[in-house]
Every structure is written in C-alpha cells, then in structure tokens.
Amino acid sequence: MATASRHSPETYAVIVGAGSGVRFGRSKAFFTWHGEPLIASAARPFLRHADVEGMVLVVRLEDLEAARDLAGTFSKPTRVVAGGATRSASVRRGLAELPNGVGRVAIHDAARPLVSQRLLESLLTADAPCVIPRLPLHDALHRDPALGGGSVSREGVWRVQTPQVFDRALLERAHAGEPEAADDGELVLRLGAQVVYVDGEEENIKVTTPDDLVRLESAGVGVRVGHGFDVHRLVPGHRLVLGGVEIPSDLGALGHSDADVICHALMDALLGAAGLPDIGHFFPPDDPRYAGANSVELLRQVVVKVRAEGYVVGNADCTLVLEAPKVGPHRDAMRRILADALGLRPDGVSIKATTAEGLGPLGLRQGVAAWAVVLLRAVEAQA
Numbered sequence: 215m216a217t218a219s220r221h222s223p224e225t226y227a228v229i230v231g232a233g234s235g236v237r238f239g240r241s242k243a244f245f246t247w248h249g250e251p252l253i254a255s256a257a258r259p260f261l262r263h264a265d266v267e268g269m270v271l272v273v274r275l276e277d278l279e280a281a282r283d284l285a286g287t288f289s290k291p292t293r294v295v296a297g298g299a300t301r302s303a304s305v306r307r308g309l310a311e312l313p314n315g316v317g318r319v320a321i322h323d324a325a326r327p328l329v330s331q332r333l334l335e336s337l338l339t340a341d342a343p344c345v346i347p348r349l350p351l352h353d354a355l356h357r358d359p360a361l362g363g364g365s366v367s368r369e370g371v372w373r374v375q376t377p378q379v380f381d382r383a384l385l386e387r388a389h390a391g392e393p394e395a396a397d398d399g400e401l402v403l404r405l406g407a408q409v410v411y412v413d414g415e416e417e418n419i420k421v422t423t424p425d426d427l428v429r430l431e432s433a434g435v436g437v438r439v440g441h442g443f444d445v446h447r448l449v450p451g452h453r454l455v456l457g458g459v460e461i462p463s464d465l466g467a468l469g470h471s472d473a474d475v476i477c478h479a480l481m482d483a484l485l486g487a488a489g490l491p492d493i494g495h496f497f498p499p500d501d502p503r504y505a506g507a508n509s510v511e512l513l514r515q516v517v518v519k520v521r522a523e524g525y526v527v528g529n530a531d532c533t534l535v536l537e538a539p540k541v542g543p544h545r546d547a548m549r550r551i552l553a554d555a556l557g558l559r560p561d562g563v564s565i566k567a568t569t570a571e572g573l574g575p576l577g578l579r580q581g582v583a584a585w586a587v588v589l590l591r592a593v594e595a596q597a
Contacts, residue, residue: 223317225338227260227269227377228308229253231324232297234274242421243324244277247430247557250521252421254284255327258522259334260320261289266338267316272297272308273324302394302401309386319385321398322377325421328430329377336412343381344407346399347414348372374399375414437528438590440487444478445583454582456534456541457548457565458510458555463539467582470499470507476532476565477509479586480552481516484527487590488520513555520590527556528589531564535576535583541567 231243231253238245243253253271260266268291273281275296285292293311297304305321312319320337322329337345351373355366378399380388388401395401403409419429448454452466457476467473481493496519497504497512504512517527530552534541541548545567549560556563570577 224315225266225318225320226312226316227266227320227322228272228305229257229269229322229324230272230301230304230308232272232274232304233301238421238423241274241277243273244280247327250518251284252327253324256322256324259329259331262331263334268292270295270308270311272304300394305398306389306392309389312382317382318379319382320377320379323420326376326418328417328419330415333415333418334377337377337379340410340412342408342410343384344399344402344409345379346409346411347375348411349375349414349416375418438487438525440483440588440590442479442481442483442486442586444475444482445581446473446475447581448579458551459544459547461539461541461544465579471504472506472509474509475582475584476534477513479532479584480530480588481513483586483588484516484520487588488523488525490519510551510555517556524592525590527558528591529558529562530556530586530588532566533585534565534567535570536567537569537577537579
C-alpha cells in the first residue's frame with residue numbers, strides 16, 4: 215500500500231544505473247534478480263510511495279531500449295536517459311530530465327534494491343534541504359602502509375547510503391561547474407549547506423561484487439510459505455510439457471494453456487504465499503488470450519506480481535506424480551528453466567518425481583499431478 219501523501223513539494227526520483235560494473239563483472243542495473251532487473255527493484259519503493267510523482271532512469275547507452283520497455287510498465291511517469299562517463303555526470307543528466315515544477319529530488323543507486331518504505335518515509339518527511347541515511351562504523355580502520363600506515367579514528371565517521379533527498383535547486387547548484395564526488399551529499403557539504411542525517415538500514419545493501427548477492431538473499435525481513443497443487447487429464451494427441459520442457463510421450467496433458475502442472479502448482483503456491491488470488495483469477499481458463507499459453511511466461515508474470523507485494527522467492531520444492539514417461543533425464547533442464555523464471559540459481563529449485571504405483575486415475579495414466587511448496591522472503595521492512 216502506498217504511503218499517504220502530505221502535499222509536500224513535488225518529488226521525483228533519479229535512479230542511477232549507468233556504471234559498467236567492473237567489480238561485479240557486468241552491468242548491474244539489468245542483472246536479473248528474482249525475476250526482474252535490479253533497477254526495477256530499486257525503483258519499486260518510489261512507485262509505491264504517494265509523495266513521489268515520477269522518476270528518471272539513468273542507464274548505459276546500450277540499456278536504453280530495455281529501460282524504456284521497463285519504464286512503460288511503471289505506474290508513474292518515468293523518463294529514461296543515457297548516463298555520462300562518471301556517476302556525477304550521470305546524476306547531472308538525470309537532473310536535466312526533471313520536469314518543470316519538481317522541487318525535490320531523491321537520488322538513488324540502481325544497485326540498492328532493498329529500500330524499505332520506512333526508510334523512504336523517514337527521508338521524505340525530514341524538514342531539511344538535504345537528507346542522507348547513515349550507518350555507524352564498527353570495524354577498526356587501518357591506513358595502507360603505502361600511505362603511511364597506522365590506524366584511523368572512527369569518531370565522527372559514518373557510512374552513508376542512498377536514497378539521498380535534496381531540494382532540487384540546492385542539488386543543481388552543488389553540481390554547477392560539473393564537479394566530481396563519490397556521492398551527491400559530498401557536493402552539498404562542499405557548499406556548506408545544512409545536512410540532516412537519518413538512520414540508514416543494514417538491509418539497504420549496495421550490490422558491488424558478486425558476493426553481495428549472497429548478502430542480498432539473507433537480508434529479507436520475514437518469510438511466508440505457500441502451497442500449490444494442479445492436475446490435468448492425460449489424452450492422446452496433446453503435448454506433455456513439464457517445468458517448461460516438452461517431453462516425448464504418447465499421452466499429453468489436456469488444458470487451456472500448455473497444461474504444465476509443475477508451473478501451475480508453482481504459480482498457485484507463489485500467489486498463496488503472497489496473499490493474492492489464485493491463477494484462475496489472473497489467467498481465466500475461458501480467456502482466449504491464454505489458449506496454448508507458455509506457462510513459464512505466466513510464471514514470470516506471477517513472480518513480478520509477488521515482487522510488487524514486497525517479496526522475492528527463497529526456494530521452491532516440487533513433487534510430480536506421473537507413471538510414465540520417466541522425467542529424470544529432463545530434470546536438470548526443468549530446474550534451469552524454472553530457476554531463471556523464479557530469479558533463483560538452479561539449486562534453489564527441487565523437482566522430485568514419483569509414481570502412484572498403479573493406484574487410482576494417476577496410476578492408470580489418466581492424469582498427471584504436481585504439488586509445490588515455495589518460500590518467500592520479504593525484501594522491505596514494513597512501515
């Protein structure tokens with residue numbers, strides 16, 4: 215639910231994701247994490263907050279088309295612009311795209327996908343021309359021997375994060391003359407302007423190296439579990455699609471879409487865990503748009519819906535009941551396809567296959583069934 219507006223000055227967010235990602239090994243903004251690009255996850259808290267009217271995405275030149283496609287899915291006006299050679303240059307290009315009338319701007323890194331509504335609310339309600347989230351230093355600091363060695367006092371030293379919120383005119387003045395800095399707060403401090411600090415959040419991780427993805431996975435607040443089930447008749451003349459893989463078989467599954475019982479069980483498990491309606495609500499079986507639909511693509515849509523509720527997938531466990539044919543040779547391919555759709559590594563998806571030992575409709579090869587259990591992690595602290 216979006217936070218209620220207090221009629222504050224019109225605010226836009228500038229999401230900066232134009233870096234090359236040297237330490238990460240690739241561009242981070244469009245790295246797929248839990249079914250969507252990092253920059254989409256970074257933008258989502260601003261889409262949910264009523265005081266943010268729109269945003270600007272600043273991306274690499276080669277990501278412009280993908281960013282425009284993404285912006286078209288957002289619920290608020292979103293402009294897209296190519297970044298500059300440095301972070302400061304990219305911010306300036308973002309500022310230049312702000313509409314007239316915008317009086318306040320939040321600058322945020324595309325590589326920080328876990329901004330909570332609580333933190334955003336704290337920043338947007340602070341009465342100051344510059345508001346920055348900060349965290350204390352706990353580790354001892356030592357200077358490199360090449361620079362003289364010795365320890366460095368932690369007193370008066372803080373770790374700072376984004377989003378950082380500014381009066382637009384102040385930030386534009388700080389960027390006059392095209393100065394360079396590690397962040398925009400540094401440029402404002404050079405002007406001697408008033409800066410207010412609020413408590414940052416450890417969960418507001420910036421993805422810098424691949425190891426940070428592990429920290430990202432463990433940073434969620436709270437978990438939810440969902441269970442799903444699906445069954446389809448087996449008949450001649452139809453395809454047998456399981457976990458996104460078409461398996462050679464004399465009998466196939468009968469259904470409105472491709473009748474992939476594993477994907478359908480997973481979708482219901484995800485929707486149930488997130489407290490959303492079942493798949494029949496979103497993809498009605500009498501809707502011609504979904505005739506013969508690829509269930510993996512429908513699964514991707516469900517992952518996006520779950521992510522919009524503030525959750526990412528932790529892992530998925532599936533059990534398939536099918537007398538024949540054997541699915542073992544196809545299991546690894548299924549895991550890869552489903553993991554990609556769920557935003558997981560393949561080891562985050564389990565597919566177990568068993569038979570009904572000749573008992574009942576499943577044992578007589580009259581049908582195929584699947585059960586799925588999923589774990590969701592909340593990725594934002596609730597306000």
